[in-house]
Amino acid sequence: MRASSLATRLFLSATAWVVVILVITGFVLSSVYRNATERAFDRRLNLYLRTLVAEVATPDEPPDRQFQSLGEPLFELPLSGWYWQITRTDTEKGDTRASRSLWDKKLPKLDEHGAELTAAGVRLGYVEGPEGQTLRMVERPVDLGADGRYLVSVAGDATEIFDETRSFDYYLGGTFAALGIVLLLTTIFQVRFGLAPLKRISEAIADIRSGRAERLEGDFPVEIAPLARETNALIDANREIVERARTHVGNLAHAIKTPLSVIVNEASSHAADPFADKVLEQADVMRSQVAHHLERARIAARVTIVAAVTDVAPTVEALRRTMEKIHRDRGVIIEAKVDPNARFRGERQDLEEMVGNLVDNACKWAASRVFIEVLTERPAAPGAGPMLRIIVDDDGRGLSAAERAQVARRGQRLDESKPGSGLGLSIVIDLASLYGGNLTLGDAPTGGLRAELLLPAV
Known part of the structure; x- marks a missing residue:
């Protein structure tokens, strides 16, 4: 309550x-x-x-x-x-x-x-x-x-x-009315200041969820102090569980990748054997599946951490410079228009992964220009939080509705000549959904593909 x-x-x-x-x-x-x-x-x-x-x-x-x-x-x-x-x-x-x-x-x-x-x-x-x-x-x-x-x-x-009796009743009524007002004012005072620690805890928890704080800080009355201690203990326990999950995911990734590498190496030494070709094909599928599910597990572990907030402007600017260097040989120009106050309610590496995948994909298909725009939208309904809208446009050939549905599926690529595993957009979709957001594909005003990423903001 x-x-x-x-x-x-x-x-x-x-x-x-x-x-x-x-x-x-x-x-x-x-x-x-x-x-x-x-x-x-x-x-x-x-x-x-x-x-x-x-x-x-x-x-x-x-x-x-x-x-x-x-x-x-x-x-x-x-x-x-x-x-x-x-x-x-x-x-x-x-x-x-x-x-x-x-x-x-x-x-x-x-x-x-x-x-x-x-x-x-x-x-x-x-x-x-x-x-x-x-x-x-x-x-x-x-x-x-x-x-x-x-x-x-x-x-x-x-x-x-x-x-x-009537005179006494009048005096009694006046006295009790004054007494009632005093008692009500006293009750208001007691309720207001007696519940102030609970309000402070509520505001502190909201700060933790929004990333403005990491723990419940301050002195609380002896009746409320156990609640604050248990809440802090729950936050610490959550962090420990997430860290252990990350460690297990990393260990599992190494444990699975090593045998797969051995299988691929052995099959590659028998390139003329049709059976070896089949093993290589299935090993590649296994690598894609393992990469996808390990990435999803890693993402889910990070999303459970509270109190993570990322400034969007420096992250997008760093990605812009990196992608321009990567695609320098194609002469792709990347422009960015970012709300300087935009903040993502999540971890920086997740934002980098989502936006990086979208920008990298746009650079691969763009003719000469990619445009990034970041907007902060106020909550549309009472009780809802602000949302971050990240728009990535390119001036490439664009995609039809059927092609947009195809590339959103995991491991699907329209052009095998382009580098990549086909997991980029599916990872963006999975990661956005874990944060309560979504990714939509449409037509850009420049004639190419528009990718709109909606994420929780602060």
Whole structure:
């Protein structure tokens, strides 16, 4: 998984958990605060209730002085939302005394609203008041024996509870919003800097693949350091395997070429013998096959090496001078137009082999001129890398479509008078395919053959 994707997932996961935790905590705190506000409100109602019960239990007070000890002016203000009511329940008439604030209205009974009587003999609950207010009400039955039985009720406007809870929720929401922003910023900081070593490793591996570096360098946290060490060990092991493969290929080449040389020498000493001619013919085929497969194995071993980058301009210029000297007797002029920033993602000797084969082939067939052009093409699709396009044109007679298909096959030559084994173009095709490129043959603007080699660039 890429580091950026991991960072996004971690951030989204952390954000979701922060939101969930804050929401749940908010609901819990709001519920706790509402219960605490209700308990404080209930203590106030119970204080008034106990005062009224004491007044009912001492009926010796003069009527004009009864129920004056509540000390709450709202009980005197009509329809204020604060009421008390005392109802005699042992008579059919049901005499009732109430606060002036109740005016000519009556409070409902809590038992009619499903409120249960507690162990202390008190009922608590919410009821609808005379003016449609929501009231928090407490009532208690009082039995005075011969003096009668009463139901004492006290109610207060529950708006106080709701307003207090609402204000708390607003403050809580604002505080949690600020806290959430701080936590998210902290999470972004932690994800960004906590995953920075992984991003450095990703960039370092990209540098290794592109040839800008050979190993993972730098200090890493203890959690990431083992990954860097194992990656470097894997790179070293890959190099060792490739070197051993090269050695084995070289040993095999020498081991096979020596017996073939002996066979050829022995057959050549019997030139008049038809059997010797057949042996020489088959030995030549064996040499071509061995040369091709050994070259392919050698190429495959080199391509597996990471971190190889070659500057194209000096390589092409060296090949141009070499080929002009080789074909000086034919007077072939080689022109080159190379992007100075072009870089091949591979080894120099592979580039020399591919371009050298194409230029040598063009010089053999050219009338007087060969033109080399090297372009760097930007990636056409997201995620793709840049490509190197190497074009080799000659002004020879050119090839038909059938001839182009024939020369691309291993060991095929159109003109036996020309030197070579016929393996040049097939080796170029094999080598280009191992690098993820390709070779195409077409018609050059100068009238001869055009060979276009596409290779990975940096």
